[in-house]
Amino acid sequence: MSFELIKKVNDAQKKSSVVEARSGDTVRVHQKIKEGTKERIQIFEGVVIRTDRNNSHTARITVRKVASGVGVEKSFLIHSPLVEKIEITRRSKVRRNFLSFLRDRSGKSTRLKNKNFDREGVNDVHDAALEAEEKAEEARLKELAAAEHEAKMAEKAAAEAELLAKQAEVEARHSEEA
Numbered sequence: 001m002s003f004e005l006i007k008k009v010n011d012a013q014k015k016s017s018v019v020e021a022r023s024g025d026t027v028r029v030h031q032k033i034k035e036g037t038k039e040r041i042q043i044f045e046g047v048v049i050r051t052d053r054n055n056s057h058t059a060r061i062t063v064r065k066v067a068s069g070v071g072v073e074k075s076f077l078i079h080s081p082l083v084e085k086i087e088i089t090r091r092s093k094v095r096r097n098f099l100s101f102l103r104d105r106s107g108k109s110t111r112l113k114n115k116n117f118d119r120e121g122v123n124d125v126h127d128a129a130l131e132a133e134e135k136a137e138e139a140r141l142k143e144l145a146a147a148e149h150e151a152k153m154a155e156k157a158a159a160e161a162e163l164l165a166k167q168a169e170v171e172a173r174h175s176e177e178a
Helices: 002-013 100-104 119-123 128-177
Strands: 026-035 038-052 060-067 070-077 083-092
Touching: 026 060, 026 070, 038 070, 038 083, 038 100, 070 083, 083 119
Parallel strands: none
Antiparallel strands: 026 038, 026 083, 038 060, 060 070
């Protein structure tokens, strides 16, 4: 019983749809950075050299890039709320999951062989449940606006009928006096 409860909590923390990044992919990770009260998005672009626990809520990728001649590696929890999005820019042909051999290489020897892939298709991550919820919310707002419009029109018609009644009353008084 407790295992199912833990699994339910873990699944609730997962993002509903994420890009499937593999080892050898060149990715751009958009990460939220908080500096005091301000918040900004920082982009980290590099090669995925490791993927861990892909089906878990603790799924992690390790991205490596060379900045100013120094190799920089950063690990990202895929389902973290601080990771805004991950987009794949290149796919490469690799035959292993952990590309730790890239740490020892520099220059042209770090290049990986490109593989053709559908970039838009891979990066197009949409959540069907979220889209359905947005459509339902939009329909509800339209319905609410229509009801509000009908209420205004009824109020306007009532005011106009009241004015017509007053006008008829005034005309009746004038005809009696004359």
